[in-house]
Amino acid sequence: MPDAKPATPGDVPPSHGRVPVSVCVFAYNEEAGIAGCLDAIGACAGEAALTVHVMINGCTDGTEAAVRAYRPRGFAVLPVVIARGDKSNAWNTYVHETAPEGAAMHVFTDGDLRMAPGSIAGLLDAFERQPEAMGCAALPLTGRSRAAFRDKLVGRREMSGNLYALRGVMLRAFRARGVRLPFGMFGEDGLVTMLVKCDLDPLSGIRDERVTHTEQGGFAFEPLDPGRLSDLRIYRNRRRRYALRRRQAEMLYPLLYERGVEAMPAHVLDLYRLRAESLRPRWRGLDTWFDWQALRRIRRDLAAGEAARAAERAHMYS
Numbered sequence: 360m361p362d363a364k365p366a367t368p369g370d371v372p373p374s375h376g377r378v379p380v381s382v383c384v385f386a387y388n389e390e391a392g393i394a395g396c397l398d399a400i401g402a403c404a405g406e407a408a409l410t411v412h413v414m415i416n417g418c419t420d421g422t423e424a425a426v427r428a429y430r431p432r433g434f435a436v437l438p439v440v441i442a443r444g445d446k447s448n449a450w451n452t453y454v455h456e457t458a459p460e461g462a463a464m465h466v467f468t469d470g471d472l473r474m475a476p477g478s479i480a481g482l483l484d485a486f487e488r489q490p491e492a493m494g495c496a497a498l499p500l501t502g503r504s505r506a507a508f509r510d511k512l513v514g515r516r517e518m519s520g521n522l523y524a525l526r527g528v529m530l531r532a533f534r535a536r537g538v539r540l541p542f543g544m545f546g547e548d549g550l551v552t553m554l555v556k557c558d559l560d561p562l563s564g565i566r567d568e569r570v571t572h573t574e575q576g577g578f579a580f581e582p583l584d585p586g587r588l589s590d591l592r593i594y595r596n597r598r599r600r601y602a603l604r605r606r607q608a609e610m611l612y613p614l615l616y617e618r619g620v621e622a623m624p625a626h627v628l629d630l631y632r633l634r635a636e637s638l639r640p641r642w643r644g645l646d647t648w649f650d651w652q653a654l655r656r657i658r659r660d661l662a663a664g665e666a667a668r669a670a671e672r673a674h675m676y677s
Contacts, residue, residue, distance in 0.1 A: 375483050380407040381462040383453045385414050385446055385520075386470030390421040397429055397436060399473040403576070404433035406480035411436045412457050413470070417444020422470075446520075447540040447547045454533050465530045468522045473579045475500055481575025482524040492571040493529040494555040497522035500577040516556075516570040520548035522578040525555070532559060538620055541611070543627035545604035553612065554620070561615040602649035603656060610634035628664040635661055 382400060386393055393413065400411055413426045415438055426438040439457050441449055450467075458465055464483060468474060478497055485495045496518040499505040512519055536559050540547050556565045585591065610630050614622050624630045635657055643650050 375407045375480060378407045378464075378483060379459070379462045380409055380464045380466060380479055380483070381459050382409060382411040382466045382468065383414060383450075383458070384411060384468055384470050385416055385449055386418065386422050386426070387416045387444055387446075388418050388420045388422060389470035390418075390425050393422055393425050393470050394429055396468075396470050396472065396474075397426075397431065399475070400468075401431055401434055402476045403474060403479040404431075406477070407464075407483065409434035409479065410459065410462075412453060413438050414449040414453055414457075415440045416446065416449040417441060445542055447544045448542050450547050450551075451539045451542075454530060455537075455539065458530055458534075460531070461527075462530075463527050464524050465527065466522070466524045467520065468578065469520065471580065472521055474522060475576040475579060478522065478573075478576025478578070481573035484575065485571050485573040486524075486526060489568070489571045491568050493526050493558075494518050494552065494570045495524045496570065496572040497524075498572060498574065498577045499580075501579045502582050513572050516552075516567045516572075518548050518552045518555075518570060521580070523548065523551075525551075529555060536620070538623065539625070541624045541627045541630060544607055544611070544630075545600055546608060549604075549608060550611070553615075559620055561612075562619045598646070598649045599652055599656075602646060602653035606638060606650070606653045606657060610638070628661065631657055631661040631664070 384393075384396060384400075386396075389396070397411065397413075400409065403409065411431070411434060413436065415423045415426060423438060423440055426436065429436055439452065441452055464486065466479065466482065474497075482495050482497065486492060496512045496516075498509045498512060499519075499521065502508060508519075511517065533554075538554065538559055540550055544550065552570060553561070553565070556567060556569050557563055558566070558569070585594075607627060607630065610633070611624075614624075614630070614634065624633070638654055638657065640651055640654060641647070
């Protein structure tokens with residue numbers, strides 16, 4: 360994992376002193392790298408009063424032990440163990456059960472990334488400059504396609520799950536309205552972006568100015584090596600997830616625009632039951648094969664879910 364871009368004295372933004380900021384780190388089997396992730400967050404500890412919650416999300420390795428053994432300096436680290444591994448479920452757990460009420464800002468990041476110095480102050484500065492913004496994206500510092508990635512986040516006013524922030528008031532609105540993401544939904548960052556832009560009311564329309572970005576800090580990750588077989592497998596699985604994410608969005612977003620946030624399904628299987636019949640194969644160039652695999656998985660998961668429901672009903676009345 361490469362180090363995040365070092366900050367020179369002239370690059371470091373002013374500290375926000377004791378502004379309370381809560382950081383949510385999603386960690387799935389990150390035993391080897393979680394200490395490095397926390398070290399990078401610790402390099403931002405002088406920029407605000409940080410409390411870091413590590414969402415230990417269905418891990419089967421030693422991630423929990425590594426988090427409990429970690430000794431932070433200048434910030435607090437709190438482990439949150441979640442039995443069922445699912446990022447949307449971990450997001451719901453943080454927002455509705457874990458997030459501290461008094462935080463001015465909530466930062467979301469992944470346990471396999473490295474936050475660069477200046478990131479926390481940059482996110483806070485962006486919110487100060489743009490009071491209408493409720494969400495803020497940080498930008499990538501590494502990766503072969505980082506220029507295109509950066510342009511996409513800035514141009515479309517999107518937030519990437521790698522590193523983004525919500526104002527405290529926005530998170531409290533999610534909690535007050537009881538808005539939860541569907542269990543099993545991929546692309547929680549895109550859904551959160553949409554919900555922030557419409558102020559949790561998809562019937563009211565999208566306001567792009569509610570999402571901004573910061574050029575300060577950013578996030579770094581280790582690029583895949585096409586010469587390594589293990590990295591090729593990671594790339595293949597990533598493309599599968601992207602295809603499934605796209606298909607899930609094609610079902611969910613129109614539903615929310617038609618019926619409002621109250622129509623949000625609790626589980627992705629509920630979404631499939633409502634909308635999967637409308638899905639058809641499409642030509643997507645090189646992505647066609649992954650799209651076909653996504654359709655197969657949706658239909659397989661739906662069939663398995665229906666079989667489980669039938670077995671449960673049979674058990675109830677036996």
